Every structure is written in C-alpha cells, then in structure tokens.
Amino acid sequence: MxxxxxxxxxxxxxxxxxxxxxxxxxxxxxxxxxxxxxxxxxxxxxxxxxxxxxAPPERTAPPPFDPNAELDVLRADFGLLREYLAGVELPQAAGDRLTELMGFYEALLDPGWVAEVLVADPESVHAVSRAVRRDVPECVDTFNRTRWWARLTPGGESPERQLERQLDLLHAEAERLTADLREAEAGRQQSHTTYLEERGQRS
Known part of the structure; x- marks a missing residue:
C-alpha cells in the first residue's frame, strides 16, 4: 500500500x-x-x-560512482599479482624486465597526487587494469606452460624470447601511458601560465 x-x-x-x-x-x-x-x-x-x-520525460540521476574506489580495488588486485609473481621462477633477463614493469604500475597506483592524475583519465586506468589483471598474468602463465612443452619438443622460438618480447611491449605501453599523463600535467601547467598572463594584461 x-x-x-x-x-x-x-x-x-x-x-x-x-x-x-x-x-x-x-x-x-x-x-x-x-x-x-x-x-x-x-x-x-x-x-x-x-x-x-x-512535457520532457523524468530524468533519473546516474549512480554516483567513485573512481577512487575503483583504484582501491585495482590496488588490491595488484597486491595479488605481486604475490603470484613472487612464487614464479623466471629467467634472469625476463625477471628483471618484469620487476621494472611492476615498478611502473606500483608508482602509478601508489596513493597520492600521481594516482589522482591517473584516476582523472579513465583510459589510463583501463590500460593499467588490463595489464595488471590480464596481460602480465597471461604472459607469465603461458610462458610456464609453453616452457614445459618446449622441453618435450625442442625447436622453434624459445618461450623465454617470447616472454621478453611481451614484456618489452608492455613496458613500451607503460612508457606511453606515463608520457601521456605527464603531457596532460604539462598542458595544465601551461594553461595556468596563460591564465596568469592574460590576467596580468587585464590589470
């Protein structure tokens, strides 16, 4: 009723x-x-x-999603990924490359002003999320599986080389992502400079 x-x-x-x-x-x-x-x-x-x-139709307001909450979940998943990688044995070269790559993601996800810049760009958040939740685990898992088969049937390109190529591609993607974020911050700084110059001309 x-x-x-x-x-x-x-x-x-x-x-x-x-x-x-x-x-x-x-x-x-x-x-x-x-x-x-x-x-x-x-x-x-x-x-x-x-x-x-x-009369115009009634409008229902969308739910107030908190983008920072998405980063919190992503940080938790990143922690799970680190635990997984800690128990995996990789070749020295690939392991060093992976450590460097994980450093990129950690720096971007670390709470603070860098994360605030990241969360303001949904495409960048999606790229990091995809790398953490799918790309890196897939690279490592398929390497371990393929390496087992390669021991039984040697020949062809080595799984180690494939893994290094995959990590190089992810590293290049992470560098482009950070460059885009840096460029966005530089544009913001330039906009403020322009505003101050224009304000000075009016006064």
Missing part, C-alpha cells in the same frame, strides 16, 4: 502531470468562457493529454 501511495505521489509531482494539469486548467478556462461548447470535457481531457505528451 505504501508503494502504491509513493507511485501516486511521484506521478502527481511529475512534470507530465504538472504540464497536463496546466493545459487542462486552460481548457477549463475555455469551457467557462463558452468557447469549448458542449464538448468541454473532451477539450479539457485533450488539452491535459497534449500537455502530458509535450
């Missing part, structure tokens, strides 16, 4: 009902002046319906 009352109240307060009622009142005014004749109920109902149709 309370739900039905709430729906009725929302309808009475809706833009469609208010607009329809306003037009309906205008129809009543026409009826009182005699302009609507004997068909005044139809005129009033028609004007109400027309007003309800032309």
């Amino acid at each position: 309370a739900t039905s009352s709430g729906k009725l109240l929302r309808f009475l307060e809706s833009k469609k009902n208010l607009a329809g009622s306003a037009c309906g009142v205008a129809g009543v005014g026409l009826a009182l002046t005699g302009a609507a004749g004997a068909w005044w109920p139809v005129v009033v109902a028609g004007l109400y319906g027309a007003g309800a149709l032309i």
Whole structure:
C-alpha cells in the first residue's frame, strides 16, 4: 500500500502531470468562457493529454560512482599479482624486465597526487587494469606452460624470447601511458601560465 501511495505521489509531482494539469486548467478556462461548447470535457481531457505528451520525460540521476574506489580495488588486485609473481621462477633477463614493469604500475597506483592524475583519465586506468589483471598474468602463465612443452619438443622460438618480447611491449605501453599523463600535467601547467598572463594584461 505504501508503494502504491509513493507511485501516486511521484506521478502527481511529475512534470507530465504538472504540464497536463496546466493545459487542462486552460481548457477549463475555455469551457467557462463558452468557447469549448458542449464538448468541454473532451477539450479539457485533450488539452491535459497534449500537455502530458509535450512535457520532457523524468530524468533519473546516474549512480554516483567513485573512481577512487575503483583504484582501491585495482590496488588490491595488484597486491595479488605481486604475490603470484613472487612464487614464479623466471629467467634472469625476463625477471628483471618484469620487476621494472611492476615498478611502473606500483608508482602509478601508489596513493597520492600521481594516482589522482591517473584516476582523472579513465583510459589510463583501463590500460593499467588490463595489464595488471590480464596481460602480465597471461604472459607469465603461458610462458610456464609453453616452457614445459618446449622441453618435450625442442625447436622453434624459445618461450623465454617470447616472454621478453611481451614484456618489452608492455613496458613500451607503460612508457606511453606515463608520457601521456605527464603531457596532460604539462598542458595544465601551461594553461595556468596563460591564465596568469592574460590576467596580468587585464590589470
């Protein structure tokens, strides 16, 4: 019963009902002046319906997502990834490259102003998330699987070389990402310089 009352109240307060009622009142005014004749109920109902149709639809506000909460979840997943990697044996060259790559992600996700810059760019957050949750684990896991098969059937490109190429590509992607974020900050600094120059010219 309370739900039905709430729906009725929302309808009475809706833009469609208010607009329809306003037009309906205008129809009543026409009826009182005699302009609507004997068909005044139809005129009033028609004007109400027309007003309800032309009124803009009700807008439901989107939920207030907190982008920082997404980073908190990503940091937790990054911690899981570090635990996983700690128990994996990798060749020296690939291991060093992976350590350097993980340093990139750690620096970006570390709470502080850098993370604030990161979270302001959803594409960058997506790139880091994809690397942490899919790319790096996939690189390491497929290396371990392929290395086992390579021991049984040697030949072809070594799994170690494939892993190094994958990590090089991820490293290049991380460098591009940080360069884009740095460029965004440089643009922000330049915009402030321009603002101060223009303000100085006006004073």
